Amino acid sequence: MKLLCCYLGFTLSHLHNYILTLVFVFDFLPNPNIHLHGLNVVCLQVSSVEVVQAYIDRIQEVNPLLNAVVKDRFAAALQEAAQVDKLIEEETGGEEVLEDRLPLLGVPLSVKESFALLGMPFTTGMISRRRVVATVDSPLVAQLKRAGAIPLGVTNTSELCMWGESHNHLYGITSNPYDLERTSGGSSGGEGSILGGAGAVIGVGSDIGGSIRIPCFFNGIFGHKTTPGVVSCENQYPPTSGRQDEYLSSGPMCRYAEDLLPMLKIMAGPKAHMLSLNTKVDLKKLRFFTIPHDGGSAFTYPVSKDLIDIQRKVVRRLEADFGVKVQEVQFPELRYGFQIWDTYMGLPDKEGKPPKPFAELMGEPGRPAWPVWELLKWMIGKSEHTLAAIGVGLLEVTRSSKASSFIIQQKEKLQKEVEELLGTDGVFFYPSHPRVAPKHHHPLFRPFDFTYTGIINILGLPITQCPLGLNEEGLPLGVQVVGGKLQDHLTLAVALYLENTFGGWRDPGAN
Template sequence: MSETVLLPAVRQLEMLRAREISVAELAEAHIQQIERLNPQLNAFADFDAERVRTQARVMDKMPVDARGALHGLPVTVKASIATAGYKCEIGSLNHQGEIPREDAVVVERLRAAGALILGTTNCPEFLMAYETDNLLHGRTRNAWDLERTPGGSSGGESAAIAAGMSAAGLGSDSGGSVRVPAHFTGICSLKPTPGRIPGRGHLPPCVGPFSTLGAIGPMARTMADVELMFRTLSGQDDADPASPRVALCEWSAAELRTNRIGFFEDDGLTPVTAETRTAVRAAAAVLRDAGFCVEPFRPQTLEQLRKLWWTLFVQCGAMFFEPEVRGGRENLSPIFREFLAIANKSGLLTATELLNAWAEMDLLRVKTLDEMREFPVLLCPVASVPAWRHGEREWTIDGQTVKYLDAVRYTQWFNTLGAPAAVVPVGHSPEGLPIGVQVAARPFEDEVVLGVAGIVNRAFGFVAPTMAAGS
């Protein structure tokens, strides 16, 4: 059944609706894939095969007119998104064994649409790393190379989906955390405009600057699957002040092509590998062939956006967690201690510095959006490098040393901007590792991102890691 679990989610749903396969049979295929591969990949924080089988049997007995858009689809949820009855420990010994009593709003919607929740997936402690490791559940590995990370902080999700252990899932992103893992594992993802998929119920809450930086986003093997998840789960949460009333949009192919696309291969400061440049050029060529105007363009505000992200995510983030870790520092994972050490080098923010940064974010967003009037869609790299080895922290590219947080700066701009951005796999490195490209647009233009990224995805498609396709 390994071929079935690697099919797109939309195809699995077609099979369920046509009675080509039952929910129980599809669930069993995923259970077998999990039992075969998870001992090596360690993607799950909570998985119980009998619980999944019980849910599947109940779903098979439901009348057809009571079935939702995702009925029977086996999905996973990052262990930082409240899922009632499942461990959601945020990768921390300080939260060991915590099981929410209520679902996050997006998980409520997932269940209402009929999705079959397989379990929750591993993440770095408190989500503050670009690889997935912690003292609670250990290290998650990449199906393309077990010596490499599937990324973070939604690394358990990306590992599970790439390996066919889950058809689709939910991650979260305040600095690239659904996009870097998608790039590292060869899948697709969307960081939506904050609030379009409600964030209430995320752990920790997306409040203060993180209401702009952060968003819950869908992850899957194709953009068609990501779009299905977005359209099914989006919509205002009227109890969340950061969730706007924005109707779903439909763009015809002709309307979509009115969006001029600006592309750039690097940001002028941090180099990328030659294969990354090739991937961006290949995606640009596909979009030109599809009738888009695609021209070189790079906003002038990128470095300002990145510096502001550092202030709000790294420095402010560390301050947010100070009460959380006080008195429990001996339980902290090395990867979270590393984050705190990085933040401490930058120093604590004064109240004036934080207030100025918060105000500057709005001013800088205005300036960037004004620049993007001519090119409302951007095409660029996701990171300087493909998936790195566990614990690796610097690389040499074109004779220049590229350090850990600089390598992934390409995602951070769009968190500061509060803009939607998707990742699709396009190329491969000399080692055979996936390389994705990033498509971004102005806030609330999520459907434009989905449409443009979908065109790129259809041209290149999903390639399964060898271990996922084995029997």
């Protein structure tokens, strides 16, 4: 079932500039000859209120189909937009002053519900937390708001953000804008869906095993998993424990590659200097590598032909356009990707304190859940938890309390080899997932396919997820672009090239 609809298509920078001058560029008319980046555009004078209202209208049009936005703040957003209009009218220092102080002035923003957004639900899909409302903004959200962004609402997640499909018994299931019968991914699936469906300009996600990249891949948009420790992950739920804060990253999600960099500068705040984001990148001077698959893991399915083919096409275009040689490499340790991810997620912190059990999180604010009992209740339709969350709880029970020395060795070897390969001027391409967006609930039958993203979390590397057009079924293709630690600017530069070469985000309604 295709989602047929027109779209609001413009980049953050275009939108901000037009708000500042009270001129706005639309290409949402159902006319294939009207494109934002071309010469044929329709220019209308509008206010910031009209911009926000246009996105509210868009959400109201598509959200009944997508179930991506689980709680809106439309009235407050319109009030904030009116304040933007007043600020512009009263500003005497010129547009440059406003642009420097408020680089996201009036830009509509969506927020993953696992981030604290003042006055909004803060449940992560847990029925037991259905009355929990955020009393503060998470630092990341606060920085975006201080830059002028206007949050429109919060978006759906998987239960406790630990599954590859955004489904829970509090809000229901989120659908993919390219095919409503398919998943939007998880855990930032609500973000991926509403952004892919053009319901917001920019959004934010968190990623400990692929929760930014998988939804971005499935929904045909761009996303960036930042080098860990740069963008704040405070005031998210659930909180990290053990060594999990080493693998969790927050980052931007959007339809246009050029929006990633300005968003990341704001989200990184005082640590932005660590990422050399102002450094100009010459792609001809980079070293490129491609890894076509994980070497045949027993836990993951083989990468589909259309994804293998599109990654090869990327390689051929790079070689033709820049005269570089893209070297194919393989790391045998990747076949142990799931075991590595699972082992390191369970390691204790420096004080020897182990991670908080998932069953304990499932039971909060009460007693820990019993996964086996919840499974029996689920069988008769009485559990408050999804089968996926129950499965995660059961899997945790089977995890050995003692880490395998073999798996530790494989990880350390892989880490050393990858860091030596990349250095400060290398990037590699790696499949985002073994297949394009599957049907709803099908990830239950392939639960470990997230390993293609999860292993990169354990290595602590930055990754930009890039859309690469659509397959014959009209579903998004894509690839991960991976760089060395703190070399986020390299993967963002490659994302711009891939967008220009392969077209970037595609309108779901055009298929």
